[in-house]
Amino acid sequence: MSQMLIKNMPEYRIKMTKRACDNPKTLYNIEFAQETVKEGAVTNTSVYSLFLTQQEIELLIQGLR
Secondary structure: OEEEEEEEOOOEEEEEEEEEOOOOOOEEEEEEEEEEEEOOEEEEEEEEEEEEEHHHHHHHHHHHO
C-alpha cells in the first residue's frame, strides 16, 4: 500500500491511496479522498475509488501531464 497527500489547504485536503487487489492480481484500487476541514477538524469526506491495471494507471498519469 502506498499513500500520498496531494493537496493540504486550511479548508480541505486531498489524499491518494494505492492498494494491490487480491483478485485479480493485475488490478489496483486507487482511492482519492477529499476531506473538508473546519476549525482543524474533518467535517466531510468524499471518496472516489477506481480499479485500474498498471497500464491504465500509466495512461492516467500521462493524461495528467
